[in-house]
Amino acid sequence: MKEQRLQKIESYIYQHGSVSLEELCDIFNVSKNTIRRDIKKLVEHGTIKKVYGGVVATENSLLSFENRKFYNQDKKIQIGSKAAGLINENDIVFIDSGTTTCQMLPYVDNELSFTLLTNSLDVINAASTMPNVRLIIIGNTFKRKTRSFIGIDNETLIQHYNINKAFMAATGISLTNGLTNSDIMEYRIKKLISDKSKELILLADDSKFDHSTLLTYSPLKDVNTLITNKNVPQDYIDFFKENNITLVYV
Incomplete structure (x- = not known):
């Protein structure tokens, strides 16, 4: 269940480029503490990085135009x-x-x-x-x-x-x-x-x-x-x- 949520969060960030923590909480119906733990896992993967108030997809992980x-x-x-x-x-x-x-x-x-x-x-x-x-x-x-x-x-x-x-x-x-x-x-x-x-x-x-x-x-x-x-x-x-x-x- 947690792994599925992580994949969905990662995909959502890829599609939108950058999102706030509040938006992720609302979209995935979880607490801010849960989102912070999930984001920490994804940051360790190297595909996203934290910025003030939210997260952004790293350049090499963004969905291509095609x-x-x-x-x-x-x-x-x-x-x-x-x-x-x-x-x-x-x-x-x-x-x-x-x-x-x-x-x-x-x-x-x-x-x-x-x-x-x-x-x-x-x-x-x-x-x-x-x-x-x-x-x-x-x-x-x-x-x-x-x-x-x-x-x-x-x-x-x-x-x-x-x-x-x-x-x-x-x-x-x-x-x-x-x-x-x-x-x-x-x-x-x-x-x-x-x-x-x-x-x-x-x-x-x-x-x-x-x-x-x-x-x-x-x-x-x-x-x-x-x-x-x-x-x-x-x-x-x-x-x-x-x-x-x-x-x-x-």
Whole structure:
């Protein structure tokens, strides 16, 4: 029983990158003392490490992009195809790196003319076959595990782009911590884009709700549209109504 719980805790940390001790207690319905003992065992394995208030997966233990892409794949495809319909002629859009956002372009009209900014290798590859897309690549260093480009030489340049729609991904979503991510270099790009974009469109399946990682790149109230599947907690539905956030189901 204990070994099964340890495996589940380890898998959960791998999937989310970083989590708090309180979240682990709630998810696995155990006391903080029990979680501390379990974490001590996992730290000894070398696959996770303790940080202030929680734990993080070590770099070599994080799930690869290819493995994460197959987690909730049907939901990701449905969400991505729905988001694709929001791209219009002559739009200037940003498509974030992520296993859901990368599903968008196969469902966009191949003849549509628009400007696309992205740091996702998969989105770049898909856009390269679309004759009327003006492609601008963000990021100067390739991160293999997430198939994304990170790091920017000139933040001012991004701030000059007139992005009217940003299609964003998040590692976790919470009412208190907003849209979160665990990589400092990915975080910086996400924050700059979110702050600049006229319309913030979040693509997320129900596994992302009530989860937080180390860095908040945008408060939840700044989202204009959320595209998700139908299992949205009621407190989030209430929050979206209060803040005029459009909720789109697939």
